[in-house]
Amino acid sequence: MAATADTGPAPPQAAPQKAGGLRNDPRVQMGGQLLGLAVVFAWCIFPFLWMVLVSFQGTVALRDANIFGGPFTTGNYTRVFEEGFMWNLGNSIFVALSTTVISILVASLAAYAIARLPIAYKFTILAGTLVATVFPPVSLVPPLFVAFNALGQLNTYQAMIIPYVALTLPLSIFILTTFFATIPKEMEEAAKVDGATPFQTFVRVVVPLAAPGVFAAAILVFVYAVNEYLIAFSLASGDPNVMTVTVAIATLDRVGFEEPIGTITAASTIVSIPLIIFALAAQRWIVSGLTAGGVKG
Amino acid sequence: MSERALGRAFLTPAFVVMGLLALFPIVYAAYESLFDFDFFTRTDFVGLANYVDQLTSPRFWSAVFVTIAFTVVSVTLEFIVGMIFALIMNAAFKGRNVTRAVILLPWVVPTVIAGQMWRYLFEQRPGYINEWLGLGAIDWLGSGASMFWAVVIADWWKTAPFVGLLLLAGLQTIPNEVYEAARVDGATWTQRFRNVTLPLLTPSIVVALLFRSVDALRIFDLADIMTNARLETLSVLAQRSIVRAPQPDIANTLAVLTFVMIMGIGLIFIAMMGRDVVGEPEEGS
Numbered sequence: 001m002a003a004t005a006d007t008g009p010a011p012p013q014a015a016p017q018k019a020g021g022l023r024n025d026p027r028v029q030m031g032g033q034l035l036g037l038a039v040v041f042a043w044c045i046f047p048f049l050w051m052v053l054v055s056f057q058g059t060v061a062l063r064d065a066n067i068f069g070g071p072f073t074t075g076n077y078t079r080v081f082e083e084g085f086m087w088n089l090g091n092s093i094f095v096a097l098s099t100t101v102i103s104i105l106v107a108s109l110a111a112y113a114i115a116r117l118p119i120a121y122k123f124t125i126l127a128g129t130l131v132a133t134v135f136p137p138v139s140l141v142p143p144l145f146v147a148f149n150a151l152g153q154l155n156t157y158q159a160m161i162i163p164y165v166a167l168t169l170p171l172s173i174f175i176l177t178t179f180f181a182t183i184p185k186e187m188e189e190a191a192k193v194d195g196a197t198p199f200q201t202f203v204r205v206v207v208p209l210a211a212p213g214v215f216a217a218a219i220l221v222f223v224y225a226v227n228e229y230l231i232a233f234s235l236a237s238g239d240p241n242v243m244t245v246t247v248a249i250a251t252l253d254r255v256g257f258e259e260p261i262g263t264i265t266a267a268s269t270i271v272s273i274p275l276i277i278f279a280l281a282a283q284r285w286i287v288s289g290l291t292a293g294g295v296k297g
Numbered sequence: 298m299s300e301r302a303l304g305r306a307f308l309t310p311a312f313v314v315m316g317l318l319a320l321f322p323i324v325y326a327a328y329e330s331l332f333d334f335d336f337f338t339r340t341d342f343v344g345l346a347n348y349v350d351q352l353t354s355p356r357f358w359s360a361v362f363v364t365i366a367f368t369v370v371s372v373t374l375e376f377i378v379g380m381i382f383a384l385i386m387n388a389a390f391k392g393r394n395v396t397r398a399v400i401l402l403p404w405v406v407p408t409v410i411a412g413q414m415w416r417y418l419f420e421q422r423p424g425y426i427n428e429w430l431g432l433g434a435i436d437w438l439g440s441g442a443s444m445f446w447a448v449v450i451a452d453w454w455k456t457a458p459f460v461g462l463l464l465l466a467g468l469q470t471i472p473n474e475v476y477e478a479a480r481v482d483g484a485t486w487t488q489r490f491r492n493v494t495l496p497l498l499t500p501s502i503v504v505a506l507l508f509r510s511v512d513a514l515r516i517f518d519l520a521d522i523m524t525n526a527r528l529e530t531l532s533v534l535a536q537r538s539i540v541r542a543p544q545p546d547i548a549n550t551l552a553v554l555t556f557v558m559i560m561g562i563g564l565i566f567i568a569m570m571g572r573d574v575v576g577e578p579e580e581g582s
Contacts, residue, residue, distance in 0.1 A: 036385035037392050043382075044399045044458055047414050048406075050425070054417075065428035110311035117304030125308070127567075134511045134563030135319060138532040139556040142539040142548035143322035143329070146337065166318035169311055198303045227407040230517045230532065234540045246409040250522050261417050268410040279405040283398045286405075290459075291466040 048272065055265035062262055076266035084240065085267055088248040092271075095157055095232075095244060096225035099164040103172050104218045106165070108210075111176030112202055116188070126177060132170035137163070141234045148235060155239035163231050168221045175220070178292045179213025180206065216289030219282050226275070245271050323556055330549035337545060347550040357551075360534040361558070367445070367530065368513040371452045375509060376502075378453070379460025386461070387468040397465070400458040408455065412522030415451035419523070444528050448519050456512075460505050467501025468494070511563045531555045 050067055058073040113119055114126055140163055148154045183206060191201045207214075229246040237247045249267050253260030279286065330348070333341045351357045386396050403411070418425045419437040427435055437447045471494065479489045495502075517532035526533050526541070535555050539548035 030391070033385070033389040034392065037389055037396050040382050040385055040396055040458070040461075041399055043378075043454070044402050047411075047418070047454065048402065050418070051410075051414055063423055065423040065425045067425070106310045106314060109307035113304040113307035117300050117307065119301070119304035119308065131560070131564060131567060132315065132319070134560055134567075136515050136532065136555050136559040138515065138517060138535045139326070139552040139559075140319065140322050141536055142545065142552045143326040145539050145548075146329075146545060147322070147325075149337065162318055166314055169315055173311060198300045202303075223405060227409075229407070229409045229521075230536065233521075234536055246407050249407075249413060250409050264413050264417070268413060272406050272410060275405050275407075276402055279401045280398050283401060286401060287397070287462065287466065291463060 048276075051265045051272070052269055054261065055269045057262065059262070076262035077270075079263050080266045080270065083248075083252075083263070085245070085248060085270065087241070088243050088245045089271065091157075091242060092226055092244040092246070095160050095164070096222050098157070098161045099168065099225040100218050100222045102161070103165045103168045103221050104176075104214060107169055107172035107176055107217065108207075108214060110169075110173045111180050112206060114173070115177045115180035116206075117198070126174075129170050129173050129177075133174065135167065135170070137167055137230055140167075141231065144231075145235060155236050155242050157236075157242060159235040160225075160228070160232050160244070163235075164225050164228060168224055172217050172221055175217045175289055175292045176210070176213060179210055179216070182213075183209045212285065212288070213292070216285040216292065219285055220289045223275075223286075323553070326549040326552045329545065330553050332546065334545040337543070347546050348554070351547070351550050351554060356529070356534070357554075360529045360531045363445070363528065364514060364516065364530045364532075367449065367452075367516055368510055371449050371456075371513050372506065372509045374449065374453045375457045375460050376506065378457040379464055379505070382458060382461030383464035383468055386465050397462070400462055402458075403455045404459045404462075406455075408518040409522060411451055411455045412519045415447065415454070415519075416523040419447045438524055441528075444524050448516075448523055448528055451519050451523060452513070452516070456509065460509060463505040463508075464498065464501055467498045471497045507566050510566060511559065514559050514562060531558070 053067045054062065055076055056072040056074065057067075057069075058071055058075055061069050061071060114122060114129075119125070144159075144163060145154070148156075148159050153159050187205050187209065188201050191205045192198075196204065226244075227246065228244075229250060232244045232247050233250065236242050236244070237251065245267070249264060249271070252264050252267060329339065331342060331344060332339045333343050333347075382400065386393055386400075389396070416438065421427065421434055421436055424434065426437070427433060435443065437443045475493055475497070476489060479493050484492065515532055516530050517536065520526065520528040520530050520533050521536075526537055529537075531551070532555065535548060535551035538544050538551055
């Protein structure tokens with residue numbers, strides 16, 4: 001018995017040990033992790049890389065699928081600016097900011113009432129809010145198209161802002177309610193003891209404490225409004241002075257350029273870069289807003 | 298003002314806005330769907346005839362089928378890749394924050410831009426995807442099946458990272474000790490994933506699937522842009538019937554049918570999974 005054990009280490013036994021050792025090797029682990037992260041990176045960034053390179057290609061280079069092939073030019077950008085695209089960008093920002101201010105204001109009040117104040121049917125209201133987030137926006141398009149058409153309100157800023165506010169309220173209320181619920185009650189009670197009215201308590205104590213949550217919800221509403229296409233296209237695509245960037249980018253190729261891909265990628269790059277910078281800067285709030293309500297600790 | 302009165306006052310604006318601008322239009326569309334139209338003028342009361350027309354129309358049922366198929370396929374693919382992304386980011390020590398920032402990029406960029414990017418990537422000229430993958434001259438956006446898959450791929454690209462982000466947040470709430478205990482007990486990676494990660498991650502998974510499914514059911518942007526509305530989902534069909542070729546009787550009927558179907562499916566999801574999202578009634582009241 002002893003002899004057999006000495007004559008040779010059995011290969012089948014050694015192999016799994018070695019594999020286990022390899023898997024526990026910190027360098028191999030680190031390498032595997034970095035490889036995984038590289039895959040995630042490539043997935044997220046590659047189409048943008050393509051977009052930016054193509055946006056600098058001229059008519060000749062655009063006939064070739066090689067994205068690194070020149071000659072490169074800024075001609076697409078010049079044409080986009082000449083088309084008045086910056087005005088569309090201004091429209092988008094105006095519509096998104098208006099939507100955000102109104103929606104967050106109205107939602108904060110409702111969320112505070114649900115989270116803190118003694119109201120009847122509290123659970124039903126919160127559940128109803130969650131159900132309302134499912135609302136299909138396309139169902140609003142026919143009735144609002146008819147109504148705005150009759151009132152002469154098609155192709156106006158309000159034709160977008162009004163439905164955006166209605167559609168973003170449920171999610172804003174839901175997110176803000178979860179944020180308000182995490183503020184320690186003691187702070188409010190202390191204010192009450194000091195003689196503050198319920199409204200003063202809300203404005204002086206709760207609002208400042210809830211600022212990060214409010215900011216998170218505001219970012220989500222803003223991003224939604226900048227992204228929105230269905231309603232903007234259906235109710236406000238007829239007037240270039242009101243048209244937002246999403247409608248402009250969607251319809252650029254219908255204007256009749258020879259190589260619309262160049263102008264479309266240039267316009268898309270102009271819109272994407274500020275949004276990307278914004279997302280990176282506001283990352284913390286975006287993540288907390290997206291996961292509020294979702295991940296209950 | 299008493300707290301009770303303040304509560305009512307605070308709730309009123311939200312209820313008025315949602316009631317007037319979301320609920321009322323639907324009710325009005327339901328009323329108008331009972332009439333015939335001559336261009337934008339209401340003519341005869343026809344009862345449920347418009348609904349009979351739609352519910353016996355192959356075009357309507359094809360839109361229902363496309364919408365549901367798209368939802369099932371894209372949400373499944375997004376969930377799988379999202380889960381892999383979340384596990385990768387959760388395991389990594391270095392570079393996790395950078396990756397978590399980068400993963401937001403597909404989410405923050407408007408769907409219209411994603412649609413245009415993928416449309417030109419799939420187009421035959423100059424044929425980026427066809428050439429890179431050596432596929433020859435496939436006309437991706439030309440016909441039913443490949444058009445469907447092109448839109449699925451674009452949606453997959455845009456939302457898988459978002460799902461990954463939601464799941465990562467859930468993974469980070471699982472205490473490390475639970476894994477240590479499982480490891481000490483000799484559980485393999487697969488066993489740990491099946492018996493520790495999945496059960497503890499269930500609330501996050503439920504939320505991610507819920508939000509993604511109801512979002513996918515409403516798909517419009519990618520189908521409209523990538524296929525010029527040739528891939529007819531429910532939203533594309535309803536939008537076309539009022540904007541591209543106005544027929545208010547059909548449009549109102551489709552608005553109501555879409556509303557009922559999507560809210561119905563949403564309600565079923567929420568009823569099945571809602572406790573994980575809203576919490577127990579005792580907690581909320």
